Amino acid sequence: MTQTSLVARGGADNSAPSRRTPPRARRSGLSDKAVPYVLLLPGLLVIAVLLLYPLYQMVDMSFHKVGLRQIKVTNPAPAEFVGTDNYQQILSSDLFWSSLRNTVVFAVLAVAFTLILGTLVGLLLNRLGKKMSTFVIIGIMSAWATPPTAQAIVWKWLFDSDSGVVNWTLNLLPDWLSSLVFGRSDWSGQPWFNDTSTLYFVLIVAVVWASFPFIAVSVLAGLKSISAELYEAARMDGSGAFTTFRKITFPLLKPVFAVLVVLSIIWDFKVFTQLYLLAGGTVNRDAFNLSLWSYAEAFSSPPKMGLGAAIAVVLTGILLVITFVYVRQIVKTEDVR
C-alpha cells in the first residue's frame, strides 16, 4: 500500500521520468473521452426533460389558447395560436397591476427585513459566548426547519382573530398607547386575513421569521473567516462599531451578501405556499401575487393554461432580469478592485 501510494505521488516528481502522465484506469470498453459524457447523460436527460423542455413549453403555451379540450388525455384538440392575446389580456387586467404590486412590495419588504434582521443576528452570534451562541443557533434552527406549510398554519393560528396570541398581546398594551399608535384599543376579534395589507403583513412576518436564520448563520460563517487582526487594527485607529462594519465587515462580506440578496429575492419573489395557505386558496383575488394569479388562471375552472403560462413567463422574466443585473453588477465591481 505504501509502495503504490509512493509511486502514485511520484507522478508529480520530476526525477521520475517514467511517470510523466498521470496513471490511467485499466481499459474497460469505454474510451477515456467518452466517460464524462456517459456519466453526465442521466442527469442531463433529467434536466432537459423536466426543466428545459417545460421552460420552452411554458413560453410556447403563452402564445396559445390552452383549455380543457387541449389537455385531455385521449385525442386532445390542437391548441389554437393566439399570438400575443394572452399578454394583452394580462396587461389590460386590473389584476396585473395589483398582483405585480403585491409581488414587488412584498419582495422588497421581506428581503430588506430578512437581510437586516439576519445580519444583526449574525453579528450578535459572533459576539456571544460559545454556549450562548450555540443556544441561540439551535433556537433559530427550529424556525428555519419548520416546513413552509406548517409556517403558514402556525402564523395563521398566532394571528387568529378570537383565540390568537397576537390579539391577546395587543390587548395588553395600555389603552392610551394602543390608541395613539394604532388608533384603537380593543383588539378582540380583530381579523387579520380579510384585508390585503394586513394579510401581507402577516405573510412578511412569517417569511422573515423563517428565513432570517439562514442569513444569520451564513453571515456568521463569513464573519468567522475575517481575520481578527483587521478588527484589532481598526480599534487601534479609534474606529467605532458602525464605521468598522461599513469599512471592514461589509466590504469583506460583499460576495456573501451578493449571494444572499439574490437568493432572498428569488425565494421571496415567487412565494406561493405560505400565501396560498394564509389567503385560503384562490378566493381572494386582491391578495394575488404573480405566482398565485398564474396558478388561479391555470387551475380553476375553466382552466386557462395559456394565460397562466403567460403570467409565469412574466414572473420568470422579471426574476431573470433582476438576477442578471445584480450578478453583473457584482462581477463588475469585483473586477474594478
Place this chain on the structure above:
Amino acid sequence: MSPLARKRLGAAALNAAGVAVFLFAVFPVYWMVTTAFKPNDQIFTTAFIPFPSPPSLDHVSRVFTKGVAGHSIWQYLLNSTFVAVSAVVIGAVFALLAATAVARFRFRFRTSFLILLLIVQMVPAEALLIPLFTMVKRLGLYDQLLGLIIINVGLTLPFSVWMLRTFVAAVPKELEEASWIDGASRFTTFWRVLFPLVAPGLVATSIFSFITTWNEFVYALTLIGDQGKYTMPVALQFFVGQRSTDWGGIMAASTLMTIPVLAFFLLVQRRMVSGLVAGAVKG
C-alpha cells in the same frame, strides 16, 4: 463607570438580545407543539394559556385514528415518505454520476454544463407548474405518486449536483490513481475508493433533497387529486374548515410533519450553509 463594569453591562445586553432572538424564533414552534397537546377548551379561548394543563393526547390520537379527509395521518406520512425516499434515491444516483463527471474530468462542455446548472436553478419551480402538469397528464401519471417522484427528482437534481461536486473534488485524486496502478478497473475504483469517501457528502446532499421533497406543496397539490394519495403538506389544509378550523388537529399534524425535518436539520446544519452559499442556488 469603570471599564470592567461597562464590559459586564455590554455582555449582559448582548446576552439579553440573544435570549430575545431565541424566544422570537422558538415561540411559534413552541406554540404549535403545546397547542397540539391542549384540550379544546384551552385552545378556543381568549385567555393566554402558556402550557397545556393537564396535557391531553386527544388530538394526537385523533389524527392517527380518525385522521383527516377520510384517511389516517399514517397514510399521508407514508405517501410523503415514499415520495421523498424514492426521489432521493433516484436523484442521488444521477447526481453522483454527474458530479463525478464534473469534478473529475475535463471535457468540452464542462463549463457550459456548470452554467446551465446555475441558470436552471434561477427559474422558479412555480413557473414550470403548468407545462409539467400537462406533461404529467399526457403521460397518464396524474394522480400517481410516481409522477410526483419524477418531478421532485427534476426539481432537486441541479442543486444536488452542484453541492455534491465539491465533495467529489475534495477527495484526493492520488487515491484513485493508486488504485488504478494496482490494476483496479474504473468501476472498482469508483465503488471501492471514491464512493466510501464521498458517502458523507452524499448523505448531506440527500438529506437536503429529502427536506425539499418532504416540504414540497404546489406540485403535490396539483398533480394529485385522489385524497388517499395526498402527501402531508397537502393533507394539512383539510383541517381548515369553511366555518372553523380544527386547530388542535392541525397543530398535532404539523408537529408530526416538522419532527423529521428538524432532526435532519440539526444533523447537516453546517454543511447546508456552506453548500448554499458556495452554490448560490435555491432551496
